[in-house]
Amino acid sequence: MAVYTKLTANDIAAFLTHYQVGTLVSFKGITEGVENTNYLLVTQKDGVETRYILTLYEQRVNASELPFFMSLTEWLADRSIICPRPVKGEGDRTIFSLKDKPAALINYLTGRGSPHITPRHLELCGELIARMHLAAEGFPMTRRNALSVDGWTNLYHQFRSQANTITPTLEKEIATELQLLETHWPTGLPRGIIHADIFPDNVFFTDGNTDQPDLSGIIDFYFACNDFWMYDLMICFNAWCFDTGHKFVPARAQALLNAYHRLRPITDAERQNMPILARGAAMRFLITRSHDWLHRVEGALVNPKDPMEYVAKLRFHQQVRSAKEYAAF
DSSP states (O other): OBBOSOOOHHHHHHHHTTSSSOEEEEEEEOOSSSSSEEEEEEEEETTEEEEEEEEEOOTTOOGGGHHHHHHHHHHHHHTTOOOOOBOOOGGGOSOEEETTEEEEEEEOOOOBOOSSOOHHHHHHHHHHHHHHHHHTTTOSOOOBOTTSHHHHHHHHTTTGGGGGGTSTTHHHHHHHHHHHHHHHOOOSOOEEEEOSOOOGGGEEEOSSOTTSOOEEEEOOOTTOEEEEHHHHHHHHHHHHSBOTTSOBOHHHHHHHHHHHHHHSOOOHHHHHTHHHHHHHHHHHHHHHHHHHHHSOOTTOBOOOOOTHHHHHHHHHHTTOOSGGGTOOO
């Protein structure tokens, strides 16, 4: 989430006339995230106040793909995956235009990301991802993963000449790793719909004792696509199984992988390919973070993520030779 497009109360009030959600009480820009413009709204109808997220789609989101994302969250919510549904407006539409950009009103999901990650959080994540993968089976729409190996290479060439301003030798490191990933990227692994962005700020937990959290839900499906299930799991692995100093935490990895495996057994081929998928998952976010770090939007209320986090994680994975070094499951 972020704010690239500045809105006024009048802008939002006019947009809300497409819906039956009452009148605008307050709004606030959300600076977390990097992809789209987001505002937290409070509306009032019949004396009851309700919160919503207003999203304007920018940058990498293709407007023609928005029906895929909207339909997917509805499909998952209907199958007991707690995720925010798009609000239907006039004509049963979920997408309208605001400031000449596609925009949607999304139901607000309670809870918050946890600032103190424990193995229990990873157990809940593993169970959630497995249930989500299984629940999406039969979903009638598909979307190609535009940020897989070929997409990384194309994006890399947009900042290659500036890569070493992030850290010396980064240009060569990325080029060498991309060549390896292109050569060794697996085929034929179990696949289906994946979330592709399961970071701590996209999974919510209820307030309370951090040692015994309860899952509240998952948000931000705007990178969802069809790809390997294990690749999705390794994106989560990279985002959750390292501490704030980017040091690998085996207990977190063990909890994540065991919980997932209990509900959707990991195959031998998936286990064998975990190291290369982990490297690819690290490369995906190193590439996009580097691009965004070097191509900041002037005046936008957004905090670009530091690409050096994923330099460290990629270098860690480059030393791993088998899944046994991650966890025994």
